[in-house]
Amino acid sequence: MKSLDPRVQRLPEELPPLQPKAPLDQFGSFEVFVQPKEGKPFQHEGIVHAPSLELAFVLAKEAFTRRFTCTSLYVTDTRNVMVSPTTEGNQNAYDLIPSVTEHQGGEPFEVYHLMKRGKQHLHAGTVEANSHEEAFSKAKAAFGSKQVFNVWVVRRSDIRFTRPEEQDLWLTLPEKKFRDASDYKGGDKLKEFLERQSSKS
Amino acid sequence: MNEQALKEFLYKMADDTLIIGHRNSEWTGMGPILEEDIAFSSMAQDQIGQSLALFTLLHQLGEQEPDTVAFMRNANQFHNCILTELPNQEYDFSIVRHFLYTTSATLRWDMCTHSSYEPLAQLAKKVKGELRYHSLHARTWIQQLGSATEESISRLQRSLELAMPYALGIFEESPFEKELVAQHIFEGEKRLMEKWLSAIEEVLGKTQLVIPDLKLIQPVLGGRKGQHSEHLQPLLDEMSEVFRTEPGAEW
């Protein structure tokens, strides 16, 4: 292809015929959660599309944690997130969650809250339950006194966590200053230039 | 410490990571899926950053400024292995090259954490996390594409066969091999290659890809001595096009 971009000039000469894709011909969706600092709750950051849980983790790492501080990351298939109704005003989302007969024990479920419309879901805590419905019900007992607008629960075994030995993935992040506005201080150069200009005139 | 041996070693690491980072950066904005576009670019940035750190060590040993060294030399002064300078071709070749190269780089850096040259050992410890990610990324892609469809398997197999003679060129020995080993700067290319072989065998063993018979492959050497393919000089001309327009200018 003739272009000012040498990379484009190296692309294949022939344009392939346009083959429209089927509308839903794409990978699954995975929800991405990030812990910005040690001791802070995990926060929902967005999604990636990926063909598997493991690749979703790999791709989410650069899509969501290449900048700002990060200590840990995890992902889960969107279909594994059970969602409560969304409320507004003074209505607590927990009020719309039916209580079910609860049993002892079970496996851990992670619970997330939307504290304000337009903000991100935050990790609220963990409950042990035998199903998503029971997890909602137990979360209501544990956290329901707080006003929230939406609740998510995810079974812990459906999550791809950062493994302990992977904690060093973000080790050099604070040193990647070239991705940071603070590394581009042009003030001195500008001042020197302006002084040179004014001494000329 | 034999400074000449040390410098030669640092130059080849710095040039490898500069040239592979440059090649990988060509994918930015043109990757096969958006998320992968981002991941590939991050690794290219890591690689250019590692190269800058190595050239900074060389500068501390009396070599010229990193920018001057990287942007003003000609192909015959570069010590990178030829694998890194080959054009990207399609994504199959790029990902196979990335896997073969990154596996060697991860092991090389890991070996450098024990280097008697303390600044290198320090740097190697620092970039460990970056290399962990590059390996995880390469391994995951190769395992998935290497056991997916007939097309993806045959594309990767073809690329593997194409890349292998050049990948063996990574381990071309330096004239200072003995000094490097004796002075504990680096355990040597032979040792690295053994580790590399078992590492790639482990990953490829989980796929439907077949490692070509190494006994039948003639390694492509010369890169470490400045004898390159026809692809390196045009790459360097392009890379330094703006830098060289105004000698001495700051950009």
Next chain:
Amino acid sequence: MYGGGNTFEGIKTDSLAQEDPQKLAAFEARIARGEKIEPTDWMPQLYRKQLIRMIEQHAHSEIIGALPEGTWITRAPGFKRKMALMAKVQDEVGHAQLLYSAAETLGKSREEMINDLISGRSKYSNVFNYPTFTWADCCFISWLVDAGAIVNQLANAKGSYGPYCRALDRICAEESFHLKYGHHCVIYLASGTPHQREMFQEALNRWWTPMMHFFGPSDKISAHTEILMRWKVKMGTNDEMRNQFLDMYVPKIWELGFTIPDPALKKDPATGKWAYTEPDWEEFKRVINGDGPCNKERLAVRRVAEERGRWVREALKSPKMNYVTPLA
């Protein structure tokens, strides 16, 4: 990076008559109270349609916007510039990823949107249909086109749709790096050799008209958007955005001793409004309808990228991994 552009031409409000008046009133009251709309909330068809259109165009502008600056990725002078430009262009791709996801929550899949982009059915910001002849053009984009985009995105981040606001909060935080980096590059050109200064002056001459176009047609000739303002989909008029940009950046360009190629450009101290020569809106229309210097190349590159990646996507598609709409 995104400007006002052509987003809202000729919207028809007829469909509103079919909406449930009670639900519509509750929806409007929620927006008036300053509460955000979340994906599972009831919303009028028109709101959904216009938001998809706007967020999608914004996403396309990011992915296409990676190309003109990408032109210089292999040629950036020196380590620092090389790493920064790589990171900057990568961010544009990242913004596209975030924005497509936000639009997906409204029910259109990413693949559908990309189909519409490469077949020419949907638009992207006009400014990316111009070529970057030199390194200085690339610096112009990094500084000033991004500056224009920030004016727009900061306004849109106060809009009513939750997922779009969340994406924009993240995007704006990253844009501050772009802006500072771009300004840094231009300061170095301005204070450099005569040739470097000249390079930027020439880039400024080439890019001024597209930059003025960036915010979209003058309010005098652009479509009526009152309802979209009330719904906090559109957060300011094209002329307001343009004026804000001129107010913030013309003094900074002048400070560096460059000449902006519009003799009529000046600020009225009484009103705070900038006067300028209306850019050629016929050219704007021509370019947006496909006849700009780079339209064909931009779409062709995107199409080649999609086609070259097809085998990867097809190899990894699995019946167990069906697409579902993202949550938020």
